[in-house]
Amino acid sequence: MATEKWVLMVTAQTPTNIAVIKYWGKRDEVRILPVNDSISVTLDPDHLCTVTTVAVSPAFDRDRMWLNGKEISLSGSRYQNCLREIRSRAGDVEDKEKGIKIGKEDWKKLHLHIASHNNFPTAAGLASSAAGFACLVFSLAKLMNVDEDPSHLSAIARQGSGSACRSLFGGFVKWTMGSKEDGSDSVAVQLADEKHWDDLVIIIAVVSSRQKETSSTSGMRESVETSLLLQHRAKEVVPKRILQMEEAIKNRDFASFTQLTCTDSNQFHAVCLDTSPPIFYMNDTSHRIISLVEKWNRSEGTPQVAYTFDAGPNAVLIARNRKVAVQLLQGLLYYFPPKSDTDMKSYVVGDNSILKEAG
Ligand code: ADP
Ligand code: DP6
Ligand code: CO
Numbered sequence: 627m628a629t630e631k632w633v634l635m636v637t638a639q640t641p642t643n644i645a646v647i648k649y650w651g652k653r654d655e656v657r658i659l660p661v662n663d664s665i666s667v668t669l670d671p672d673h674l675c676t677v678t679t680v681a682v683s684p685a686f687d688r689d690r691m692w693l694n695g696k697e698i699s700l701s702g703s704r705y706q707n708c709l710r711e712i713r714s715r716a717g718d719v720e721d722k723e724k725g726i727k728i729g730k731e732d733w734k735k736l737h738l739h740i741a742s743h744n745n746f747p748t749a750a751g752l753a754s755s756a757a758g759f760a761c762l763v764f765s766l767a768k769l770m771n772v773d774e775d776p777s778h779l780s781a782i783a784r785q786g787s788g789s790a791c792r793s794l795f796g797g798f799v800k801w802t803m804g805s806k807e808d809g810s811d812s813v814a815v816q817l818a819d820e821k822h823w824d825d826l827v828i829i830i831a832v833v834s835s836r837q838k839e840t841s842s843t844s845g846m847r848e849s850v851e852t853s854l855l856l857q858h859r860a861k862e863v864v865p866k867r868i869l870q871m872e873e874a875i876k877n878r879d880f881a882s883f884t885q886l887t888c889t890d891s892n893q894f895h896a897v898c899l900d901t902s903p904p905i906f907y908m909n910d911t912s913h914r915i916i917s918l919v920e921k922w923n924r925s926e927g928t929p930q931v932a933y934t935f936d937a938g939p940n941a942v943l944i945a946r947n948r949k950v951a952v953q954l955l956q957g958l959l960y961y962f963p964p965k966s967d968t969d970m971k972s973y974v975v976g977d978n979s980i981l982k983e984a985g
Contacts, residue, residue: 632726634719635681636769640761641671642746642753643792644828644942646887646934647871648894649801651850651860656703657809658788661850662864664801665817665871666792667944669828676757678742680765682728686737693742693758700740707785708763709738716770733770740765747835751907751938753793755842759786760793780814789842796820798875800868823878827951831941831958833911842937845898845905855900859893880946884929887944888920891934898937909939911962918961919943930954 649664669675689709691700700706716733720726728736742761748754763783767774774782776794784791784801792799795816804812840848849856867886874882898905912935923929931954932944945951 631683631685632724633681633683633685634721634724634726634728634769635679636765637677637679638761638765638768639671639675639677640757640764640793641669641796642674642676642757643668643789643799644753644934644936645789645792646883646932647864647867647890648936649788650846650894650897651856652788652846653803654807654809655847657812658784658786659809659812660788660801660803661856661860663803663868664789664792664864665868665875666789666799666801667826667828668793668796668799668820670820671796674746674752674757674830676742676744676754676761678740678758678761678765680762680769681739681741682733682736682769683739684736686739689738689740691740691742694744694748704759704786705762708759708782709766711782711785712763712766712770712772715767715772715774717773719769719771738766746830747832747837747940749837749841750832750835751838751936751940752830752832753789753936755787756789756793759783759790762786763790764794777813777815781810781812784809784812784814787842797822800872817872818875823875825878825947827945827948829943829945829951829954829958831915831943831962833909833915833939833941838907838938840905840907840937845901845907845937848903848905849897849901852902853897853900855893856897859897863893864890880932881929884923884932884944887932887934895935907937907939908935912939912941914961915941915943915958918957922957 643666645664645666647665649660651661653659653661689700691698713733718730719728744754746752760783763779767779780791780794791814792801797819798817799814800817801814871886919931919933930946930950934942945954
């Protein structure tokens with residue numbers, strides 16, 4: 627290692643992903659192992675994404691992190707697990723131009739500064755933890771020259787936030803729950819790449835960008851402890867739906883895709899209601915968006931738009947093609963008129979909200 631002061635840094639950008647068959651419930655809280663498989667679609671990296679810069683220098687006296695410009699603590703087990711796993715796999719790094727040489731063992735002594743920014747609301751049900759931890763693990767792996775394939779990296783990102791394991795791949799992604807106690811087979815796999823079904827257009831209707839009252843982590847813990855519907859869903863419902871969803875994606879069967887996506891989102895929110903005390907992630911605006919889409923799909927005879935809501939009130943709408951997406955945007959603007967028109971791509975839908983095209 628060179629003795630003079632230097633800084634080496636890497637910046638990465640990672641998209642968020644939205645589950646069409648939801649993960650909700652852990653069988654192991656520490657390793658973050660789920661009670662069922664899940665399937666998601668990864669958004670276009672230029673739209674809803676996290677950008678993270680990781681820097682290493684002998685001048686740094688401790689690990690530090692800033693999220694959206696504010697310093698946050700890295701003492702939580704999720705951050706510590708990701709840092710430990712990546713550090714233990716670090717390789718030799720050489721920057722000839724700067725005259726820097728870092729050996730495998732040096733990484734244990736060197737400290738990191740991490741700055742991360744989400745270009746969309748954090749902790750509002752748009753999977754910021756997914757993009758955030760995937761980007762953290764990916765950027766650290768690049769900085770430390772970690773020689774692991776994306777599936778191994780996904781198992782590390784999973785220990786930051788379950789949904790993060792799916793953001794290391796584009797297109798449609800499945801997170802297999804696995805059966806091993808150590809979680810080594812609980813990894814993400816790509817089902818189809820982003821070109822496979824590129825007619826689809828995803829529109830995010832941000833109903834509220836406020837931070838949710840119940841985080842995904844504590845919400846699903848309460849559901850596991852109290853909801854019988856969750857047990858039934860994980861054992862009886864999701865395994866069949868996963869197979870059907872894989873088939874629908876393979877065949878680009880929009881009717882089946884929509885039926886499965888909408889019904890799974892609704893069942894996930896039903897599990898939240900079945901939790902004691904009940905958790906309300908959707909609000910009146912979310913419900914009105916569901917009614918609008920349901921009515922439209924029925925009046926057309928064949929589904930045009932699928933909807934899904936994560937742990938928050940914001941709608942993720944998947945239109946079958948660009949033409950339908952344009953009609954959908956017009957409909958949303960008519961029924962939920964914008965309160966501000968400063969940005970052509972941003973509209974207010976509910977309280978303090980924007981509407982973003984992301985596909
Ligand atoms: P969301 O629905 O946005 O995923 P969660 O409750 O699952 O909400 O997770 C939010 C938490 O994820 C934040 O409080 C923070 O701890 C973590 N997080 C969000 N963005 C990042 C990021 N860019 N880097 C690291 N951690 C992040
Ligand atoms: C509703 O991955 O945010 O978005 O693993 O505790 O960090 P932790 O939870 P998180 O939960 C996501 C829940 C969901 C569904 C999904 O993304 O599959
Ligand atoms: Co999350």
